[in-house]
Amino acid sequence: MPDNSNKFCATNDVSIPSWINEAYFKRLLKREFRDFRRILNLSIIPATPPGETYTSLLMRIVIDIEMKDGFSQQKSYIVKTMLDDVRGNGGFVNTLNIFPKEKMMYETIIPQLEQLYEEAGLTVKFAPKCHWAEELNGRICLVQEDLRTKKYGNISRLKGFDMAQMQRVLEKLAEFHAASAVWHQRNGPFPEDFQRIYLPANYNKSKSYQARVQSYKAAMASWGLTDHEQYVNRIPTADQFVQSYARCFNNNPQEFKVLNHGDFWSSNIMLSYTQSGEINQLRFVDFQMCKWGSPAQDLWELIICSAKHSIRIQQFDCFIRIYHSHLVRCLKILNYGERMPMLRELHMKMIKYGFWGYFTTFTHLVFILLPVDTEASLVKLTQPGEEGDCFRSKVYTNPLYVRSVLSIFPFLYRRGILDFK
Template identity: 30%
Template sequence: MSPKAPETIFNASIKLPEWLKADLFDNVLKDSFKDFKAIKEFKAVPGTNPGDNYATVVLQIKIVVELKDNTTESTTFMLKIPQQTKAYQEAFGKNTFSIFDMEREMFTIYVQEFKQLYRNIGLDIEFGAKCYKLDIPYEHVLLEDLKRKGFQPANRQAGLDEEHTLDVLTKLAQWHAASAVRVATMGPYPKHISEGFFNEDGKDFIRKMSDDRLKYLLKSFATIEGHEAYYEDLINMEGHITENVLDVAAVDPKEFNVLNHGDFWLPNLMFLYDPSSGKLLDSYLVDYQMCKYGSVAIDLLYFLISSPQLGLKVSKFDYFVKQYYDQLIKHLKILNYTKALPSLIDIHKTLLKAGIWGFLAACGVMAGCLLEPTEIARFDNLYAETPEGDQLRTLLFCSKVYKEHIKVVLPWLQNRGALQCRIKSNKK
């Protein structure tokens, strides 16, 4: 006689798909518990705080497992599923390849290849959580819950201090190095992995993140002391940002290229500490849905503009780039990279050429990092022409803290040529 199915308990504040049932996890649990007998309890709750995640719904799955000796153990998983909104479908529904399939491929194929490259030379380097697959036809990514291993998210509003920033840059350099060696030894990534959504399928979404956002930025920035110095450049960018972002996204075969994480900001990082001393031990990457092959500037600008503390973003930028570069070269060498090594000047050149990516980060994920937790911080409200949408954009771009960051970051970007969109877009 089969055991009675466990009661499924859901959090009433979130809408869960009808297919999410306890018995879907039987095979995963049999692999995790050799004496697995049955699921006693099954519960789904929100896995992230408002404002920490936009493109997907993240659920924590809590399960009480009964073993063959009639004892019980508790475990948790993190389940990512699509937003069931019109805005999400307009942004990602046109893609010929699901971002969930892409992420699962990243976890189960390419991350494993990167780890094997390091194991081949005697190094054990981890990048993220273990990934599982449920036997269902619906978009999803099922991951181990890193919090069970002691990993913690950082305070996105406070930003990272120097120690954490350097640790993350080391992990990024290890990732970039392995991704470049993988191409040199095994050939290019499939098109859907190498392009991500930076193609014609994703053009409308990029426009919503860039050109369509400019009117809100101009309104906010007009109230910042000293805005006169860069305001005309901002006005002249109108209608040219998307084109320039896609220009940067295009792969230049003459440059040193890597598989970028693509969404490399604070909510997609977790940290492990020594429980007795509190010493930082490791950092892991989370969320591989936006990977993109191309210049290292894509990840570097996105991260260094959005995620360190304000006092570090500009003053330590070149220092951080040098520390990343040293780790990149170190790991390219130990992985026996066979192609020409980039110089530090090469890295700085690509950072200057890709300056628009810094602007995209400053007017996108940087605002998200600094946003106070709010229930209206949802994907559809980022773009919706609704009262809630206007309210969210006002909160994102008009807060006192965000303006403090923009006051420092935007003049710095201007001095590096990052706001000269019109000039680049008129090239023959």
């Protein structure tokens, strides 16, 4: 069953902007429906996963409309817009330029990636249809189709993808990456926003990182790792963390690179199924963090954060082969003009950029495997002091997380990925 609990939950704690109203949607409906007469009812459901972090305000808009012939119908949209600077993380988040990037993805780049397959005689879709994308008074707003009305849903983030699901997701990712490589070959570099590194300049002086590492090391002693001290001693210092992150981005023109989704885990991957229970279609959502670089970034995040626990490490090399085989197939279909990436090269890049494996384990996986917790927040995870220590102890010793790191850390250690010095 799809896990809807972590995607759309009504809450009283979200302030709906006053401009999200009937007048705003009349413009869209008049453009979409020639016989539109009037709005009968408009409902706004805040899409606010409890205990998860946000870079956006996300809403489901359900509208009952009357047509000129007197008949009525219901339409549902997903509206995504920027946080207010005065509320939440808006001021910081809006400086990252993630909204202009996502607007460009939906309006221009994704349609062009899909067009590449159309030219090759194939129908390939990567994202929900974007009905409306506009910037008004410095605020960007996206109005997208509601995939849930077409029976798309997310898996349970606590359980992860099984082998059949992983194969389809990896193949879809390969299709996306292949098209981006061909786009780059035809059009030249992606815009500058897709090549920037977003890491605070003062990260190595950050008290929040020190607090997190201190709590993490304390938790590691309780996990049950054999010779846990050898792992504790390999947790990177702030300087090592920053340097390792920066090394994941390089301008070596000889390396095979793609446009990474950049936030590639189960809640941003939606699936539909046939009546017999087979996977039918996949769509990706949330293109705010797209980055040009090694495909290792998306692969590490997908496998670490969203593969089912029993297959995450056991099938790791198999996942890379599945992805690589389909990647080469798609590059050939799209007439990629450069040398095809080899499987062994991809395995080597997974080690070279293995920091993504540690990074997603230390950051994203902590929240992904946390059962719904209305008290959870990124602020609590990073704030020094007693309240922060208490919350970090809770999330770092969460049984689901501990079960995962007991296999992930030895795996990273065996591959030399934890050798930061």
